[in-house]
Amino acid sequence: MIHTNRSIPVAQIKLVLWDLDGTLVNSELDLAHAINAMLRQFHRQELPVETIGTYIGDGAPMLVRRALGDPNDEGFVKEALEYFLLYYREHKLDNTYVYDGIIPALHAIGINGRKQAVLTNKPVRPSRDIVAGLGLSEFFAQVYGGNSFDTKKPDPLGAKALMHEFGCTPEETVMVGDSQIDSLTAHNAGMWSVGVTYGFAPEGFKHAPPDVLVDTPAELAQVLGG
CATH class of the missing domain: 1.10.150 (DNA polymerase; domain 1)
Known part of the structure; x- marks a missing residue:
């Protein structure tokens, strides 16, 4: 089910930032x-x-x-x-897999030249290896990890760096993640946020609600596609 706390103006979104563990992949x-x-x-x-x-x-x-x-x-x-x-x-790839429905969602969300990137607190080397090893590289213009910057999420430094890299404003950017770390990152950077409940730490959203909360990757496509 889709729970909306604040409607995201999807037509103006130019950049989607994704968490990795618990959001794109089950690691x-x-x-x-x-x-x-x-x-x-x-x-x-x-x-x-x-x-x-x-x-x-x-x-x-x-x-x-x-x-x-x-x-x-x-x-x-x-x-x-x-x-x-x-x-x-x-x-790192013994058992890790892409959640069902994520690849169709990435296709739907990345239309019309919209950029997508990974911003995770996992170290950058295994993060990039996982993205490549699971066949996700084609969807992401950039992958940054927890050691790519001086601070980690929920500090907004990494998100701001990605917005600068792709020439996007906070109003044109949305963060997708499975924990309050991601919704807080979005809040701290002035971005929009979508939380997913199928990941590792959905209970944290009670303390830091995202703009939209979804239960499945199909609902992600419904909220952010097009």
Whole structure:
């Protein structure tokens, strides 16, 4: 079902920014496997996939920190992060897949020369590898990650950089994502926002509602297509 808090003027939208994990692709299992491999390496108890899923969204350093229980030893956190990233780099496409309906939605939303880009808090290298490996590269003019800029979402720096890159104003730009991080990013950058409930953290939208909330990729196409 489509829930509208504020109507988006679709005809004036020239740029659509997409979150990656939980929005375009379901990467939860591969991220969980990499986290649990890291926990095993450091003789920590493994965590349920569902628990790890609640830690996703703020970038790899925060994901690792949360999985470790927020330790004070920064050297240990850094070592654990390096192990996680090394493991994940090799296993990022073991189980990750594009959500059903996303490719038709991308076709529908990207008509009439409208630009689309990925803005994720995941590190940029695996992000670009996932986009390429799952056949999504043709849809995106740019892919930026959590280490592409000095700050991560919900700071608006990355969104503003993409708007500048493509010559678009906030009124001509919309952010699509599965968590309040994305709706807050849109708010902080003055953009429009669409939230998806099929991702990892839809409960956060209660605290930071997007302009439009949808349950399926087909509804994304309905809201933003054309």
